Amino acid sequence: MNDIAHNLAQVRDKISAAATSCGRAPEEITLLAVSKTKPASAIEEAYAAGQRGFGENYVQEGVDKIRHFKDSGIADIQWHFIGPLQSNKSRLVAEHFDWCHTVDRLKIASRLSEQRPASLPPLNVLIQVNISDEQSKSGISLAELDALAAQVVELPGLCLRGLMAIPAPEADYERQFAVARQMAVAFDALKVRYPGVDTLSLGMSDDMQAAIAAGSTMVRIGTAIFGARDYTKN
Ligand SMILES: *Cc1c(COP(=O)(O)O)cnc(C)c1O
Numbered sequence: 001m002n003d004i005a006h007n008l009a010q011v012r013d014k015i016s017a018a019a020t021s022c023g024r025a026p027e028e029i030t031l032l033a034v035s036k037t038k039p040a041s042a043i044e045e046a047y048a049a050g051q052r053g054f055g056e057n058y059v060q061e062g063v064d065k066i067r068h069f070k071d072s073g074i075a076d077i078q079w080h081f082i083g084p085l086q087s088n089k090s091r092l093v094a095e096h097f098d099w100c101h102t103v104d105r106l107k108i109a110s111r112l113s114e115q116r117p118a119s120l121p122p123l124n125v126l127i128q129v130n131i132s133d134e135q136s137k138s139g140i141s142l143a144e145l146d147a148l149a150a151q152v153v154e155l156p157g158l159c160l161r162g163l164m165a166i167p168a169p170e171a172d173y174e175r176q177f178a179v180a181r182q183m184a185v186a187f188d189a190l191k192v193r194y195p196g197v198d199t200l201s202l203g204m205s206d207d208m209q210a211a212i213a214a215g216s217t218m219v220r221i222g223t224a225i226f227g228a229r230d231y232t233k234n
Contacts, residue, residue: 004042005049007225008033015219018212029212032080032201034222036061037229040068043077046225052076055101055220057083059092066096082164082201082220084138091115094157099124101164101201104139109152116157124161125152126201131183132168139165142186153194162199162217163187169206176207180214187215 008031016026034055035043043054043065054077056062066079080099085108093100094115103109103125116123127148130139140148145163152160163186167179180202187200203211203219211219223229 002045003227004045004225007227008046008049008051011221011224014208015212018209021209022213024212028217030199030218032082032218032220033225034082034220035065035226036083036222037231038226040065042226043069047074047077051225053078053080055080055082055222056097057081059083059085059089063092063096087111094123095120097123099126099161101126102128102138103152103158104128104130104148106148106151109148109155109158113155113157122157122159124199125158126162126164126199127152127160129163129165129183129186131165131179134168137166137168142182145186145190149190149194159196160194162197162201163190164201166204167202167207173210176210177214180207180211180216184215 011031015029015031019026019029030053032053032055033046033051036057062081069077078098080101081093081097082101085093085102087108090108090111094112095117100112100123112123128139129142129145130137149160152158163183165183170176183200183202191197199218200216201218201220202216205221205224208219
């Protein structure tokens with residue numbers, strides 16, 4: 001087994017263990033492999049090991065990889081845009097990705113909807129919540145969620161699938177869990193209102209257990225699969 005296949009197997013085992021220990025079925029949690037800054041060859045290794053969902057943070061880099069795989073005839077990868085999105089880049093996301101996790105204002109949502117090609121299914125979107133209320137992070141507050149969700153579900157080019165958050169790092173499990181629960185409560189309420197909602201994108205390497213125990217359905221893992229990132233080359 002190569003390193004990436006080995007790492008993937010370990011991460012999947014961790015997800016299964018975390019799910020089982022809180023009485024959830026491992027299949028309820030989707031692993032998103034975060035491949036930002038990593039070459040297409042690394043994605044190919046993960047793909048060969050059965051991974052199908054990949055997360056990218058930088059629009060142009062993601063589009064280049066998506067084109068590469070489409071050109072090689074590989075059509076069954078789900079590409080998730082998980083980085084901050086500026087409106088001048090929304091068209092590339094709408095035209096190439098399957099999901100966008102970082103919708104946090106109506107302007108971006110409207111643009112993505114208008115720019116989504118009619119030949120493609122609606123773009124799956126998550127509303128990003130700034131759950132730790134950090135000035136520097138993107139995302140809306142929970143108080144703003146209902147109003148934005150009601151607007152997003154009306155947009156024909158989008159399919160509202162749920163919520164995403166990047167909580168502030170916390171070493172303590174109980175605090176990680178408390179924050180993750182706030183997201184899960186908001187997610188459950190949204191699900192009742194909109195039946196298409198089924199995804200809570202929450203949990204990274206350091207808070208995966210707490211996120212899964214709280215109700216996450218999608219964890220985003222990069223380094224533990226692909227190794228450390230080298231930003232000096234970019
Ligand atoms: C980079 C990134 C991840 C993965 O981080 P790792 O520490 O490499 O596992 C997850 N979610 C988002 C939004 C990211 O930008």
